[in-house]
Every structure is written in structure tokens, then in C-alpha cells.
Amino acid sequence: MDCKKCSVCAAVAATQLLSGCGTTDQPSISVDDSSPDWQLIWQDEFSGQQVDLTKWSFEVNCAGGGNNERQCYTNRAENAAVANGALTITAIKENFAGPAAQDDSPDYHPELTVSREFTSARLRTKGKGDWTYGRFEIRAKLPSGQGSWPAIWMLPTEWRYGGWASSGEIDIMEAVNLGTITDDVTAVGQTEQRVHGTLHYGRQAPGNVYSGTSYKANDFKPTEQFHLYALEWEKGEIRWYVDDVHYATQTEQGWYSQFQTADGVWQQAKGAAPFDQSFHLLLNLAVGGHWPENVNEKGVDVEHWPRQMVVDYVRVYQCSAQTADGTGCGTKSSMAKQVSGIQPPALPTF
Secondary structure, X not given: OOOOOOHHHOOOOOOEEEOXXXXXXXXXXXXXXXXXXXXXXXXXXXXXXXXXXXXXXXXXXXXXXXXXXXXXXXXXXXXXXXXXXXXXXXXXEEEEEEEOOOOOOOOOOOOOXXXXXXXXXXXXXXXXXXXXXXEEEEEEEOOOOOOEEEXXXXXXXXXXXXXXXXXXXEEEEEOOOOOOEOOOOOXXXXXXXXXXXXXXXXXXXXXXXXXXXXXXXXXOOOOOOOEEEEEEEEXXXXXXXXXXXXXXXXXXXXXXXXXXXXXXXXXXXXXXXXXXXOEEEEEEEEEOOHHHHOXXXXXXXXXXXXXXXXXXXXXXXXXXXXOOOOOOOOOOOOOOEEEOOOOOOOOOOX
16 A cells, blocks of 8 residues: 555456355355464454554654545544554544655655645554564454545565565555445446455566455445454465455465666566565555545545544464464465466566
């Protein structure tokens, strides 16, 4: 979600359908939390009275996320609060001013501000929870409405291969415009219920690319019920799950990282790069932007706010079978969609 300058097309064309016209007998694969293979190493059950700042930090800016989003992210309790065992991120329609750039950007100057018409929150574990490989579980209920964009995702902590997206991005779950009239050609006249899992990689923007798929099911109601969104990541392979249904897999044969060295020479990173380094988690609720405003009913419905994403818990597991590369604990279904990804272009010679 960070700097997705091409994400107007992020509703990936290849859609994993688990409803009327698609596969209807995909098994539910249960994961035993007490398994000796998956070991719980980090969690937030949101059992306190406020956001735990030993685990999370707030991003505070009105930068627009690289997508022309309409919100300012704040650290106010109005936008992110913990109560009754859950984290609630609330997007509010109100005029607000804040820094025009992200705090880790070379363009960041706190005195340079911009005003926007919504506020919300974006939390991250950077420097407090960073992992290479594992299983990531987030149980959440999502907001509805044209222009709403909830996201559960990961970014690299050290950006080993350069700027976005040559160092990668992992989207565990994103959704836009839930509850509006869908533009899914297989579900004409129905409401939008899809959630998306995506990888971003390639070169630094504008040479970035992405691949992924989406999930829906007849009994899947992401705005009315809590659902479990999970991702399993091992060396060379990433898998997506909803309610322990394994719906998609992508392997290193379908991603790549190309970057320029300090002397300007183009190189292609080896092995499973860029998804072979530490990443951290992010939770946020954006308003508007290139993707949601160009699909479904278009634009942003400015009448029906506030809207909320409610997170019951976040849990991170490590595979004890092979801690070095995360293999040996995978929960796999042969019926999951195999995402082919994108092959690397030839390296520039100039």
C-alpha cells in the first residue's frame, strides 16, 4: 500500500472464486496453534487500555501514501483505540493538517504541512517486530463503503535492494469499497466482498510490478463478521489464507528484484530476493486513492463516516522445523491458486 503508484489495477484480474461459478469444495485447512512446528513468538491480543507502544508505532503524516489518498494519519485515540480486547482504527471525515511527507522520507520536514478532509491511523511494528519467514495471523472485521481501503500488510525494514518496490511489499489482506456494487464480472449486480493478497517487487518505481489474486466465498461477509487473515512465508514461497482456507501460493519463480549499484550498474538480486529479508507488519485504514476511487461506484462516498476496521488480535509464529528458512511447517492445499507472477525483463545496459 505504500507508494503503490500503479495500484489502480490492483484488483488483480485473476480471481480465486470460492462461490457459485468457481470451486465450491475447497477444504478448510486447520492450523493447530499448539503444534510443535508453528511456535508463537509475538502477539498482541489488545487486552490493555491503549495501543502498546512497545509493539507498535504510529505514522503521523498527510502524505497520501503515494496513492493520492485523502486522509491524514494521526496518533490520536479518536483514530486508533484499544478497548474490550480489540484495536479499532477509525476513519473520520474532518479537516486536518499534518506533515506533507512520511517521517522516513528525505522530503520530510515537520514544518511543511498539508490539509486533508479525513483522518485515520496507520500502525507499524518496525524496529519492534521484524521477521524473516513465519506465519502471520490477523483476525479482523473490515469497514464497508465506497472509498474505504483497509490493509494488513508488510514492508521491508532495511530495504536491502533499494526503494519501493525493488525491496518488496507483502499484502496479507487488502480490500476496497466493500459492500458497494461489485465490478466483478462473475458477480454482476452483487455487492463487493473480495479481499486481495498481493506481492509488489521488480524495480524501484516506476519499474515496479505486482501479482496476486483475490478471495471470496458464499458465506464470507468481511464487513459483518470477524475473519482470520493469514500468510505463511518460507524461503522461496508465500501462501495466503482466509479462515484457514489456503487460497493462493506464489513462488520465487514468479518474482524478482532488480536494482542499480552505487556506480549505476543494473543487477538482479539472487535467490528468493526481495522476499529473503526482515519485514514488519502494518495495519491501516486509508480513504480514497487511485485504486478505490477508480473501481466499483467510483470516487469516495463522503456522506457515511466514520468507518472502522476492528482487529481482534495479531499473532506471529515461527517454524521450529527449519528456523533458518521457514520450511517444514507449511499448511498447503492442492486446490489453492498458483499465482504465476511476472518474469524479470532484461537488465538495462546503459
